[in-house]
Amino acid sequence: MLNKSIENYQFQKSIFYITIVLFIIKISAWYVTQSISVLTDTLEYSINVIASLVGMYSLKLSSKPRDENHPYGHGKVEFLSSTLEGTLMIFTSLIILVEAIYHLSNRQELQKLDYGIYLVAFTGLINYFMGTYAIAKGKKNNSLALIASGKHIISDTYATIGIVLGLILIYFFKLSWIDSVIAIVFSIIIIISGYKILRASIAGIMDEADKTLLTQIISLLDGEKNENWIDLHNFRIIKYGSIMHIDCHLTVPYYLNVHEAHNEIDKLEKFVKNHFEDNVELFVHTDGCMDYSCKICTKKDCPVRKHEFQQKIEWNLKNVISNSKHRID
Numbered sequence: 001m002l003n004k005s006i007e008n009y010q011f012q013k014s015i016f017y018i019t020i021v022l023f024i025i026k027i028s029a030w031y032v033t034q035s036i037s038v039l040t041d042t043l044e045y046s047i048n049v050i051a052s053l054v055g056m057y058s059l060k061l062s063s064k065p066r067d068e069n070h071p072y073g074h075g076k077v078e079f080l081s082s083t084l085e086g087t088l089m090i091f092t093s094l095i096i097l098v099e100a101i102y103h104l105s106n107r108q109e110l111q112k113l114d115y116g117i118y119l120v121a122f123t124g125l126i127n128y129f130m131g132t133y134a135i136a137k138g139k140k141n142n143s144l145a146l147i148a149s150g151k152h153i154i155s156d157t158y159a160t161i162g163i164v165l166g167l168i169l170i171y172f173f174k175l176s177w178i179d180s181v182i183a184i185v186f187s188i189i190i191i192i193s194g195y196k197i198l199r200a201s202i203a204g205i206m207d208e209a210d211k212t213l214l215t216q217i218i219s220l221l222d223g224e225k226n227e228n229w230i231d232l233h234n235f236r237i238i239k240y241g242s243i244m245h246i247d248c249h250l251t252v253p254y255y256l257n258v259h260e261a262h263n264e265i266d267k268l269e270k271f272v273k274n275h276f277e278d279n280v281e282l283f284v285h286t287d288g289c290m291d292y293s294c295k296i297c298t299k300k301d302c303p304v305r306k307h308e309f310q311q312k313i314e315w316n317l318k319n320v321i322s323n324s325k326h327r328i329d
Contacts (some may be wrong), residue, residue, distance in 0.1 A: 008143045011134070015149060018130060019048045029123075034115035036103045037163045037182040040096045041080045041120065043312045045156060047092055051085040051149060075240030082148040082201035089152065089194025100183035110158055112178065113171040117164055123266040124160030127153050142279050144243065148197050155193040159186040204239055213237060215317050217246075217272065222315035224271050227299040228252050228264050230289050231326035232315055244276065247283040250323055253297075254288030255304060261286045292327045 026042040058081035066073045131153030138146030166182040169175055203210075214237060221232060235248040250268060252261050265284045272280055289297065294307035313319065313326050 001159060002139060006080070008137070008146055008202050009056065009060045010142050011137055012146065012149065015134060015153075016053055018051070018126065022126060023049050025119055025123050028291045029116045029119035031208060032112045032119075033110055033117060033167070035110050035113070035167065035179050036100055037179045037186070038116055039164055040100065040183040040186060041156070041160055041163050041264045043092055043096055044159065044186075045123075047085070048149075048152060048156060049086045050307060051081075051152060052079075054081050054084055055197050057081075057184075057313060070176050072238075072240050072245060073243055075243050076205070078143065078202040079201045081274065082197055083205070085148055085152060086194045086196075086198030086201060089197065093190040093194065094134060097100065097184060097187040097191075100180045101186060103183070104180035105178065107176050107180070110176060111130070117167045117171065119165045120160055120167070122156050124164065127157040127160065131157055132273075133184050142239070142276075148201070151193065151197060155190060157276040159189065162186055209321070210239070211317060214321065217275075218317060218320045220275060221268070221271070225315070226264075226295075228256070228266070229268070230293050230297050231313070232320050233325060234285075244280045245283070246272070246280060247285070249285045249287050249323075251289055251293065253299065253302065254290075254303075290327075293325065295328045296326055 013221045023045050025041075026038070026045050030038040030042045058077045061074050061077045064074050131150045134146050134150030134153060136150075137143070138148075138150055162185065163182055166178050169178055214235070217237070218232075218235065225232075230251040230253070233251070235247050237247070238245045250265065252264050256264070265282075265286065268284060269282045272282060291306045294302075294305050295310040297305075297309060298312060299305075313327055313328075319326055
């Protein structure tokens with residue numbers, strides 16, 4: 001688990017160094033063109049630089065091992081990093097939006113658009129590959145900070161494509177008003193992207209249930225369950241950066257001894273970790289079956305069966321997150 005956090009930090013450090021270089025190129029593009037749309041791209045990208053620095057710090061902090069004051073580790077700091085990034089995106093885009101509207105009625109002459117096109121297009125190409133790889137790396141390592149950085153970089157790439165197309169139109173057709181319109185459109189796009197990042201990070205801070213992830217894990221467990229796994233309930237997931245903490249109740253035959261019941265827990269834990277590597281911790285409480293459990297129990301050689309088997313219950317989001325044993329009325 002610690003190795004993944006260190007890997008995330010090293011990758012975020014690489015992103016930071018690259019964004020510094022690209023930011024300098026974007027400033028140069030704005031300086032030579034005096035384009036408000038290029039200024040939009042440059043100011044927005046300044047957030048990338050800040051976000052990369054903050055993300056790098058948060059990933060370094062989250063890679064620290066747990067201690068007495070932080071028994072679940074330091075992974076929550078990644079949510080704070082993403083919150084800052086989303087807030088900066090929205091705030092800066094609002095400033096750009098106001099500036100673009102002003103320039104729409106107070107136009108100024110643009111200069112050296114050909115140089116600007118080449119410079120901005122180059123940064124967009126580098127951004128696309130960097131953002132795509134950051135998202136893939138973040139999903140693989142369950143790092144919200146890397147995913148947020150990647151999405152931010154990708155949104156900047158889309159903005160860059162639009163800006164390049166706009167500069168080409170201005171260059172060939174002398175339609176200077178397009179410059180401000182492009183800035184307005186992409187300011188709105190960046191605001192929406194910032195809201196999504198902010199929404200996801202707040203959900204993480206508030207430990208909001210990730211229903212997609214829950215459904216995925218429950219479906220995997222339903223396909224793997226054996227005759228001693230009578231039901232699974234009170235299933236919960238909390239994310240701390242790249243680490244998932246899962247706690248649940250597993251109902252097993254009540255006559256199993258402690259060693260046998262623990263073997264069933266080990267099987268469940270091993271199965272989950274095989275799918276999510278070492279990025280998960282499980283805390284499983286075992287419950288003994290009740291008389292009504294016989295109706296859903298598939299164990300063929302049960303020595304204490306009180307009722308005939310009637311129906312196999314499929315594990316789903318509704319019955320697995322519920323804090324009650326499965327039963328047929």
